[in-house]
Amino acid sequence: MKERRLHFRLPKKLLVFLIIVAVVAVFLLFDVIRMTTFDLTVVSTDPNPVVADGKSTCTLVVELRDGRGEPVEGHNIFVFVTEGGGNFTQQRNTTDENGQIVLNFRPLRATRYQPATDVTVKIYDESNSIFFLIPKTIYHVIEVVEP
Amino acid sequence: MKKILCVVLALLLSATVLVACGGGGGGGDNGDATVIRVDLHGWTPTVNETSTAGSTAYNSPKYIAAEFEALHDNKVKIEWVRDKDLSLSREDVGQYFSLAISNGTCPAISFTWGTTFQERGWYVDLTSYLEEVNTYETAADLAGKPWKEAFDDYIWSLDAISTYDGQIAAIPLTLFAGSASCVFYNVEKAKEYGFVDPNTPAGEYTLGITDPFDWTAYLDYVSEAMSEDQQYLVDSNNYPPTASSWLMQFNLGPAYMSYALDYEDSAEGKVDANGDGTVSGQEKLQAVVDGFFNPVTKDYASELLLKEKEYLSLLTDANKDSTEWDNGKGALKYDGSWVYTPEVNMNRAFDWEMVPAPVEDDSQYTQDYVDWVSFEESQPGVDLYLNVMRAGVTQDGTVDGPIDEDKLYYAVEFLKYLTTREANSAMIEEMNTSIGAVKGADLPMWLEDSAFIDCQFAKTDSVNGWPGGFTTSISTQMDTLFSQWVAGSYSGTDDQFFAAWNDLQVQGAKDMAASLGITLES
Structure with a gap:
């Protein structure tokens, strides 16, 4: 009796599609893993809490280090308020030789409409990705108090 | 069976008619509240309350409006206009309002670059209201004074504020930061x-x-x-x-x-x-x-x-x-x-x-x-100025129709509320671009931090x-x-x-x- 051999052939288009998906997945995974090697921290917030009097500001120092704990220079760090209200002098900064950026923040003046509330800011590294934008992201809470 | 079906259909029809009738007269879903449609142009609060990387939330007017509604026992409801494209030219904005007027949907308060459409008779004359005391104002140096005194005098001679027949057709909210x-x-x-x-x-x-x-x-x-x-x-x-x-x-x-x-x-x-x-x-x-x-x-x-x-x-x-x-x-x-x-x-x-x-x-x-001159002495033009649109405060939504006294009252009152120093400062601080039109309003953070404020500004x-x-x-x-x-x-x-x-x-x-x-x- 003649042995029957099974032949399973993928359609060519499907094969190409799967290869593309695999390559994209590898690149994506690469950026995800790469992102986890960075360490982004707020090393100081001064003063904390800050008074919501429409004048007072606080200074945040944010630091970026790589997987070996070395400071990372030249990365663009972007920051914005996600909860609460206030303004930064500059929302996008580049890390210096110490891997640091300095941010000046002023909370909105407390009013009868918007009482003083703590402000949550999202800080992320726009430069740690190679293929896809998978930024190292942290959230930081700035304490805000009534005048 | 047919009888039951007829009764059900009749009930449904009656309910539909009742709902439709209830929807008229500006009440809508807000019960007996008078609805004031407000167009703040680029200063309209955003739908999203929190910012994302691509879009910045702007909330102050929302909170100010909520406070205003509460002050009036929620008899007024502020509704934001969101269907007006900010990039429209003046001519296209004219068409937008023509269409809104013909549809009976003209906002009560609008941004139209001040007096741009004065020849069409679209604006309510605000001159006499400016002589009234702004009772919402709590700042010691402005409280108890005519509303008009909350602003610098030169503003009233701006062509964008006063019409050629001497009516004040627009209320300033924000000015350019020293120069436009x-x-x-x-x-x-x-x-x-x-x-x-x-x-x-x-x-x-x-x-x-x-x-x-x-x-x-x-x-x-x-x-x-x-x-x-x-x-x-x-x-x-x-x-x-x-x-x-x-x-x-x-x-x-x-x-x-x-x-x-x-x-x-x-x-x-x-x-x-x-x-x-x-x-x-x-x-x-x-x-x-x-x-x-x-x-x-x-x-x-x-x-x-x-x-x-x-x-x-x-x-x-x-x-x-x-x-x-x-x-x-x-x-x-x-x-x-x-x-x-x-x-x-x-x-x-x-x-x-x-x-x-x-x-x-x-x-x-x-x-x-x-x-x-210095920044303080400069006389910058108006950035955001708001009109009360006649068609937005008439009973039938037309330009020449009889005035709906409630709508007109609340429209003017809301403008007064927006131009208290506290409200003005809140809007300015959060937007962080222009300066307040109300005397003594807070400056935006960027201006206080930049050398621009130290420059010499032309005063003509x-x-x-x-x-x-x-x-x-x-x-x-x-x-x-x-x-x-x-x-x-x-x-x-x-x-x-x-x-x-x-x-x-x-x-x-x-x-x-x-x-x-x-x-x-x-």
Whole structure:
């Protein structure tokens, strides 16, 4: 009796599609893993809490280090308020030789409409990705108090 | 079975009719509350309450409105207008409101660049309300005083606030930060061209601070920049050219306007015909008809137009492209002062600074009418000004219909509430672009942190720019004529252009006067 051999052939288009998906997945995974090697921290917030009097500001120092704990220079760090209200002098900064950026923040003046509330800011590294934008992201809470 | 079905259908029909009836009269889903539709243009609160990387939340007006509603026991409901495209031209905005009026959906409070559509009778006269005390104001120095006193006096003489027949048609909320237009300059290029001392340490540049950066300096800078590359100048606000270009409004127009308003001739008389020390709207219209702005006979008028052409004819599509500025090769960018914050947040790889609008102060006609003053003394134009639209406060939604007293009352009250110092400051602080129109309002953070506030700002006798076509129809015709002349495609001579320009402008003034019931002497 003649042995029957099974032949399973993928359609060519499907094969190409799967290869593309695999390559994209590898690149994506690469950026995800790469992102986890960075360490982004707020090393100081001064003063904390800050008074919501429409004048007072606080200074945040944010630091970026790589997987070996070395400071990372030249990365663009972007920051914005996600909860609460206030303004930064500059929302996008580049890390210096110490891997640091300095941010000046002023909370909105407390009013009868918007009482003083703590402000949550999202800080992320726009430069740690190679293929896809998978930024190292942290959230930081700035304490805000009534005048 | 059929009977039951009929009863059910009848009940459904009755319910539908009841719901439909209940939806009329401005109540809608808000029960008996009077609904006030409010268009704050670019200051409308965002739908999203929290920011994302791509969109910044703006919440202050939402909170202010909620407080206002609560103060009135929720008998009023503020509804934000979100279907008006912010990028529409004035002509298109006119069409938007025409359609809204015909549909019965005109907002009660709107941004229409002040008095732009005055000839159409769309605005409620707010003059008498401004004499009332703003009872919402709690600031000690403003409380108990007429609402009008919360603002600087010069504002009421702005053409964008007062109509030609003397009505106040718009309430100012925000002003430009010292000047509407400004120039961003690349410091390295400024050093190269000799405008900044190469030895000056970063952050200590004095261009525009120790000496004014005037129109002559600006043209010199532009000349240097364009000798290197057309794209070293970015100016997307004056190209393509229009009769009411930014130059006419901010850089050249006000200085020449000051001269024209002061012009006096023994035979022709003067613009201030009754000699009361102020030029009324009617006197302005009459002055156009009488030839005080006629470039055929008035050298100051023709000089203004020729100076405009000198600059505008340099511009092409290439000057709208900001690539060279972005990459640090460009020398300067002419733009609005509100662009400062986005520019900072671009985190440019090159050093740049910003100076206020360069104004013409060298001409024999303008030299006595321009003072360079501090930020505090500057008289900036209005950025956000709001009208009460007649069609938004009438019972039937038409322009001429009977007034809905509740709607009118709440519309005016909400404007008063928005212009308390506390509300004004809250809006200014959060937006962080312009300054408040209310005296003593907080400054935006960016302004307090930048050297721009230390610059010298041009203050002209007239806060208004040079007149245009008055009506939207004539303005459009003047735009076409002017752009052809600047582009060199106008078939006639300069004198023929001046005559055509004047004919249109005079017609516009007459049309405006007729629409407002003003009788002009011919």
